Amino acid sequence: MRFLTRFSLFFLLVFYFDPAPRTTALAEHKAHHANKTRKGKPDSDFNPWSAYRDRSESDRALIDLTLAKELEFIDREAPLPVANGASHDFDPEAEDSWYRSPTARDLARAMVSYQSPAGGWNKNLPYHEGPRQPGQAFGRNSNYTATFDNGATISEIRFLARFHRLNGSEAARDAVESGLRYVLRSQYPSGGWPQVYPLAGSYHDAMTFNDGAMTNIAELLVDIESGHQDFHWLDHDLETALSQSRNRAIDVILASQIKQNEVLSGWCQQHDPVTLAPASARAYEMISLSSKESSQILDLLISLPDPTPEILDSIRGVASWLNKVRFDDISVRREANGDRIVVDQPGERPIWARFYEIETNRPLFGDRDGSLHYKLEEISFERRRGYAWYMSDPASTLNRYEKWKAKREKQLATTP
Structure with missing residues (x-):
């Protein structure tokens, strides 16, 4: 395994990282974890916050397991490093003709390869260097794998949805569906989102408006509910779930607005996901x-x-x-x-x-x-x-x- 040729690496990327099998494996892993954590618990004892943390830990375990299997496959102990890049160095308003170009196809291929097994993306990924290699980390940030920070995940979903509409790419379609389910899975019971999911601790776990994290998500959900052409192909059940997610997001935004002497004002960069109280981040x-x-x-x-x-x-x-x-x-x-x-x-x-x-x-x-x-x-x-x-x-x-x-x-x- 040490001396994989370019030819064998190509087939490894095509088949080993095919989105459909990965989704199936993800579903099996989640079903097993759900049965394990809920076994013997009556519905009356169900705590949505405990379930959320269990889900986060399960998704992190899946990511770790995926990377461990890749490292075993290439006979390596430590993940291959990821160069710094600009995840969103493309024009979202580009003409349709550009989205049909070889440059856009290369970008989509790299984008799909960097999607984490949980469905999200890291930020500042080096898409210009080509697809992620087996055993390579999913991003430069060692303490988390996927995030909504700096437009990450939502930009990839939007790009790949348009790419699928114009090119009929099944890989892009599967990645979009996985990304949207990641949005649903990462939404807090209160209706907001953390900056990072699976949860990474510290200020990353706060309900985050900073740098447009939650507003980017909410704007995407509003566009989908409004019938945006790039998402016409979504199935009814997923559309319904996203619409419900959008409503919960708007509700928590209204509920977390700060009052000054009973007069509505603005919002903090972060809020506590449970109490909705203003929260701090970095020092x-x-x-x-x-x-x-x-x-x-x-x-x-x-x-x-x-x-x-x-x-x-x-x-x-x-x-x-x-x-x-x-x-x-x-x-x-x-x-x-x-x-x-x-x-x-x-x-x-x-x-x-x-x-x-x-x-x-x-x-x-x-x-x-x-x-x-x-x-x-x-x-x-x-x-x-x-x-x-x-x-x-x-x-x-x-x-x-x-x-x-x-x-x-x-x-x-x-x-x-």
Whole structure:
């Protein structure tokens, strides 16, 4: 086995990693684990959170077992390393003709090969280097295998769904179905999602809005329910499950919105998945209201058809809060050495701090030692230049909100 030829490796990739057999093995593994963990337990004793953790541990065991068998097959003890890449270095709005090109076919082939046995993908994968090899890790991150961070998993699902529609690729179709079932399996009983699944501990287990993790998932589910052409081929049962997942996601988003003196405002980067209370992440990412994530959720909510009164209240609350905490008279200057300095700039385009203290709406800044500060210049040089403490992202969202608001008021005015 030590001296596999390129020819034998090709057939190994084609047959050993065929998505259909892998799905079957996954189903058998899960059924065995479910029978083992539920045996002798009456339904009245069923705890959805315990079942979720059992499911996570089962999926992690399957991933470990898959990699162990591959390593045994190639007579190697440690996994082959994975180079750093840019998982999403393709244009999702590219013409259909590009999705039929050899470049897109190569990308799809590599993408399918890096899908974990649980159904998700890691981030920053080197698709440009070709398919994953037997015995190679599923990503560069040693403490987790698949994630929703930085657009991972959802970008792959969207790409492969469109690739399947335009090329009739069964491998892409199977990967999309497996990816969507991964979305369902990883959803918390409360309706949110962790950043990483199977669970990896620490802040990764929080219900995560950071960098669009949950909003990317919810937007995908909204698109599918709205009849997006790339997903017309999904079977009825899966569509129904995804629709229910979407409803639970919207419910938990509304339930986790933070109130200030009983007035709806925004959201934190992370929330406790059980209590929905705001949660911290890395040492410099404190419990706070986050302008970036709140604006992303606002974009999601105004995209929903026929919003309920609760959704409308949520929209008005976050839009009002974003307008309240904007800065119209400062800018952030970047120095030659990479440092960032806040300067007075009357009449400047609006910007927002990334984090705001929940009780006071004062901007917050954090350092690697866990210390909190009210001024950017008070934190270390490394953190000043290494994190986006101010941003203009909410401005475009608020512009879209104003157009949505005007359109809605016009519709209401003309409705008998």
